[in-house]
Amino acid sequence: MIADKLAETRARIDAAARAAGRDPASVRLVAVSKTHPASAIREAYAAGQRDFGESYAQELRDKAEELADLADLRFHFIGHLQTNKAKYVAKAASYVHSVDGAELARELDKRARAAGRPVLPILLEVNAGLEAQKGGAPAAEVPALVALVRSLPGLELRGLMTMPPFGDPAAAKRVFAELVRLRDSLGGAAALPELSMGMSDDLEIAVAAGATMVRIGTAIFGARE
Numbered sequence: 564m565i566a567d568k569l570a571e572t573r574a575r576i577d578a579a580a581r582a583a584g585r586d587p588a589s590v591r592l593v594a595v596s597k598t599h600p601a602s603a604i605r606e607a608y609a610a611g612q613r614d615f616g617e618s619y620a621q622e623l624r625d626k627a628e629e630l631a632d633l634a635d636l637r638f639h640f641i642g643h644l645q646t647n648k649a650k651y652v653a654k655a656a657s658y659v660h661s662v663d664g665a666e667l668a669r670e671l672d673k674r675a676r677a678a679g680r681p682v683l684p685i686l687l688e689v690n691a692g693l694e695a696q697k698g699g700a701p702a703a704e705v706p707a708l709v710a711l712v713r714s715l716p717g718l719e720l721r722g723l724m725t726m727p728p729f730g731d732p733a734a735a736k737r738v739f740a741e742l743v744r745l746r747d748s749l750g751g752a753a754a755l756p757e758l759s760m761g762m763s764d765d766l767e768i769a770v771a772a773g774a775t776m777v778r779i780g781t782a783i784f785g786a787r788e
């Protein structure tokens with residue numbers, strides 16, 4: 564069941580990439596497992612999936628413990644992160660997509676170094692459209708955040724993430740294009756190789772716009788409670 568949904572989702576990504584003249588291998592599928600049990604992650608892992616997205620710090624911590632035997636599994640933290648929970652994420656995540664401010668960046672840097680891990684790859688979450696988006700730093704603050712993160716030895720800046728208003732494909736297209744423009748103004752793909760954008764409903768739009776990571780939950784694991 565999960566294996567079928569994963570294969571269908573991968574096929575959607577590959578078709579969208581080909582339609583855009585892109586290499587399908589240039590788009591990484593992050594299977595968003597938040598609120599689903601560790602057993603669902605095991606099922607997806609058995610089908611070959613390695614990248615998983617989580618949105619809640621304690622849930623990530625608990626699942627990372629439960630799944631510690633799966634050594635090459637990678638957790639991507641994609642949710643809003645409070646500074647006082649950064650320690651769980653700095654320890655358990657392979658990527659953090661949702662860094663949205665200076666205080667959080669400094670705390671993650673400190674915690675990543677304290678955990679004795681190699682650098683923690685992060686993306687800056689941008690409120691690219693200034694529409695009814697939930698999270699992210701305003702685009703105007705991003706250049707200063709880029710400079711800050713590059714000065715922090717525990718973090719490695721990999722790119723940008725955004726989340727458009729839900730259920731509005733026209734707005735999604737606008738917001739994704741805005742994120743690409745912002746990335747271009749900051750040195751392009753050479754400086755910021757990753758663009759995390761696209762969810763179950765808008766992954767084709769995101770891949771057409773240049774996404775390198777899509778975050779897909781519902782289409783793989785079904786509806787959340």
Ligand SMILES: *Cc1c(COP(=O)(O)O)cnc(C)c1O
Pocket residue numbers: 595597618641642726761762763764778779780781782
């Ligand atoms: C939950 C979540 C997703 C997955 O959304 P679906 O619509 O279930 O694919 C992607 N990104 C973020 C930031 C999320 O919180």
